[in-house]
Amino acid sequence: MPVSITVNGKHHRLDVAADTPLLYVLRNDLQLNGPKFGCGEAQCGACTVLVGGNATYSCVFPVGAVGQAHVSTVEGLGLGExxxxxxxxxxxxxxxxxxxxxxxxxxxxxxxxxxxxxxxxxxxxxxxxxxxxxxxxxxxxxxxxxxxxxxxxxxx
Missing domain, CATH: 1.10.150.120 ([2Fe-2S]-binding domain)
Structure with a gap:
């Protein structure tokens, strides 16, 4: 099922399952390796990204739950400047x-x-x-x- 997300200001349409962890989509599909896989259980924070401006553990956050919110990773932190x-x-x-x-x-x-x-x-x-x-x-x-x-x- 296609999923559409905006990451660091760029729109992406991806053929991934909606329940795929956002971290896997960021790292594997979009090659954004700033967010790290640490524990896979929302315990360490190494995978934290912003979803709609909120700090979110991307290792347990399904990509399908992003909806219309914008995702920001460390790679996009300085882009507005x-x-x-x-x-x-x-x-x-x-x-x-x-x-x-x-x-x-x-x-x-x-x-x-x-x-x-x-x-x-x-x-x-x-x-x-x-x-x-x-x-x-x-x-x-x-x-x-x-x-x-x-x-x-x-x-x-």
């Missing part, structure tokens, strides 16, 4: 907020959803909002600082 790095990406680099980098795309997308709802989050709010994003390297303190830095830049 002339293909430059987004403030979050710059802040992650400046704060050295990625060690192995496996969680980074999920962290970035969850942070983008947070900052869209709350442009001035305090560290406790950031930590609470990122509770579903796991970083096994232990970069959480740097990630929180990076999100604070990006929030400040985006407000300026």
């Amino acid at each position: 002339g293909e430059r790095l987004h403030a979050l990406q710059k802040a992650f680099l400046a704060e050295q907020a990625a060690q192995c980098g496996y969680c980074s795309s999920g962290m970035l997308m969850a942070a983008k959803a947070l900052l869209a709802r709350n442009p001035n989050p305090d560290p406790a709010t950031i930590r609470r909002e990122l509770a579903g994003q796991k970083c096994r390297c232990g970069a959480h303190n740097r990630i929180v600082r990076a999100i604070e830095r990006a929030a400040q830049e985006l407000r300026a």
